[in-house]
Amino acid sequence: MTIRLTINGQIRTYDGDPRDSLLDALRRTYRLTGAKDVCREGFCGACTVHIDGQAVPSCLRPMGLLEGADVTTIEGISSPEGFSPVQAAFVEHDVVQCGMCFPGMVMSMTDFLKRNPSPSRAEVKTAMAGNLCRCTGYEKIVDAVMSVQADERANR
Ligand code: FES
Ligand code: FES
Incomplete structure (x- = not known):
């Protein structure tokens, strides 16, 4: 199953297991390590990203539910002018x-x-x-x- 989504303004495809978490995909596949891997249970918030404009813990979002989603990570939140x-x-x-x-x-x-x-x-x-x-x-x-x-x- 190939999943297409947007990450920090770029169209990406994901060909891994749809049960993989967005956190793992970000860190292992796309090498975006800003979202931190801490509790993996939705308690600590260290893995928070924006999905379709809303802050959510990426450890709780399976890739299979993210077809067409618009994801922004900490790496995508600043601008060429500097920090947000x-x-x-x-x-x-x-x-x-x-x-x-x-x-x-x-x-x-x-x-x-x-x-x-x-x-x-x-x-x-x-x-x-x-x-x-x-x-x-x-x-x-x-x-x-x-x-x-x-x-x-x-x-x-
Ligand atoms: S790693 Fe703690 S909420 Fe996701
Ligand atoms: S957990 Fe160390 S600065 Fe917040």
Whole structure:
């Protein structure tokens, strides 16, 4: 079974087992290792990507269900001009320690801010519930996310 999908704007085909997870296909077949392989059970959020514009854990998505899907990974979220606003805020606020949670957090928070551009701090924390970080204590990450929407408000 050949599956055709778009990954970071490029049409790709997948000829492996349709039960293979998107996470494995990304990392092993397409060599896109930004989505992290941690729990493989949908708990940690480290493997989060966008499928058809929505943040989802790629470890739970079998390739067989992705015919025609539009996938964006952390590798596809920046532009030739540089980091995406969420990436830039994470760097600016120095949120990264080991970095395992970073790509999934960026993908989740990018989707969240698209749907809720002016969230409260409590809403950011709730939206972050599916992304575990064992290093930072979360407060700096929340600061970074809040700064994105503050900057965007200032630019309106
Ligand atoms: S590796 Fe997918 S949610 Fe943890
Ligand atoms: S920085 Fe280490 S898990 Fe978040």
